[in-house]
Amino acid sequence: MSGYFQPSYSAARKAFLRGVGADSRLSWQRTVQHPLHGAEGEKLAMDVAWLGPVNADKLLIVQSATHGVEGFAGSAIQSALLHQCEALPQGTALLLIHAMNPWGFSHKRRVDEAGIDLNRNFVDFNHRPENRGYEEIHSALIPQHWDQASLLQADQRLQDFREVYGAQIYEEAVSGGQYTHPAGLFYGGKAPSWSRVQLEQLAAELRLAERKQVAIIDVHTGLGDYTVGEVICDHPPGSLGVQWAKHWYGTAVTEPFLGTSSSVPKLGLIDFFWHQLLPDRCCFVTLEFGTGSTEDLFNVLRADHWLACQPFGSVSEDLKQQIHQQLLEHFCPAAEDWQQEVIRQGLLRVSQALAGLASL
Incomplete structure (x- = not known):
């Protein structure tokens, strides 16, 4: 199953598009071109595929690369889903959003081209929060x-x-998210990012707010115990979204607001976009595959952000390679057991979400 992992954004995109093109369930497809190019000079895009009936009231959305370099795992799960090509429950569709942050995926950075953490960008910028x-x-x-x-x-x-x-x-x-230091960690930006704008336009075009029951799985890596796919639910405690999550995913569900998660409460999450778009009609979870300690996560990001601040040519090639390799290994370990667990657990959570939607 680790064979679904690709060595680069361009290879991952080709595998995804190849899978989409061969999928008999495909009803609609869109490529949203990014204005910049990738690390290999390649074109960048957010690729979207709708599988199943276009008028479905029930919908499962699987997102990858909200945090660019974390996209290797999410893309691999999406490719595995396309390879399976299993029949969807009646009245249910599957929406795959590949490479929410294509620039970060290609350049192997967690942030986008403006240094924005997309998962802190969903705030009201007329009233930016303080940290x-x-x-x-x-x-x-x-x-x-x-x-x-x-x-x-x-x-x-x-x-x-x-x-x-x-x-x-x-x-x-x-x-938790900060809005004052563009070169800093977990920077939420000063305005909606390119990715946020595209997601909002996509939701309007596909009339997602009109769907009756929606499940969203956003795949992430880097936080929590090794190989564990934690199902993090940031819906308000006791809400319908939490009830659905616990019923579908069982004891794997954790809640930052209750202190039961490896994640602490955060500002500007992409979760909140879906909560607002589909109040009491969605269940959003972050499927977070652990790779090491929180301190390790912070340290590889500190090094990456420090390196990005340095003038061109001022850092030795050895140090640059060391920082790049440590970042990549933290967010996408090369170990086969980790990659196999990502695919196994990812497919399991998708199956549980589809079964959960079918039971409503």
């Missing part, structure tokens, strides 16, 4: 120099903050 904790530790997260002495000093500042405020507040400060 004072991030303000306090930004310069320690991305120190001016990437040498042992500078890193030791920066890490001590972060440890001091964590000891004063606790691990929960520390994680929320780092990863």
Whole structure:
């Protein structure tokens, strides 16, 4: 099953489009061209495929590469779904959105071309939220120099903050979303990103708000225990979305708002777009495949963002390659057991979501 993983964005896109073209369930297809080119000079796009009846009231949406470099796993699951080509439940359709953030997927970065974390971008920019904790530790997260002495000093500042405020507040400060430092971690932007605009237009064109029951699975990697596909549900506790999730996915469901998840509550999630579009008619979950500790996640991102801030030619090739490789290995481990578990669990969650929709 690990054979569905591809070595690059361009290879993943070709595999996805090849699968779409051969799928007898295909009813509608769209390529949304990105204005920039990829790391290999290739064209970039958000590719969308609708499988099953176009007027279906029940719909399952599977998204990949909301965080660009995490797209290898989501794309592999989507390709596996296309390869299976199983019949959909009556009155149910499947919408595949491949490469929500194609620039980040191609360039193997978590953010987009503007440094925006798409999964912090869904806020009202007339009333941008504040993250004072991030303000306090930004310069320690991305120190001016990437040498042992500078890193030791920066890490001590972060440890001091964590000891004063606790691990929960520390994680929320780092990863909860910030809107003041464009070069910083988990930056939500100052306006809707290209990807957000395309998603909003796509939802309007496909009349998604008119569907009666919708399940969304957004595939992510990098947070949580190795090989574990955590089903994270950011619907309000006790809401219908949570009830559906627990009924469909069972004990795999965790809730950041209740402190049962490896993820802390966050600002500007793509979840909130779907919650608002389909109040009491959707179940959105993040399928998060773990690869290591939260601290490892933060550290590979710190290095990546530091590198992106450096003038061209000022960093040795060895250090650049080391940072790139550590980032890629954290978000898409090369180990066959991890990749096989991604496909196995991904297909299982899709099957559970389709069965859940059929039971409503």
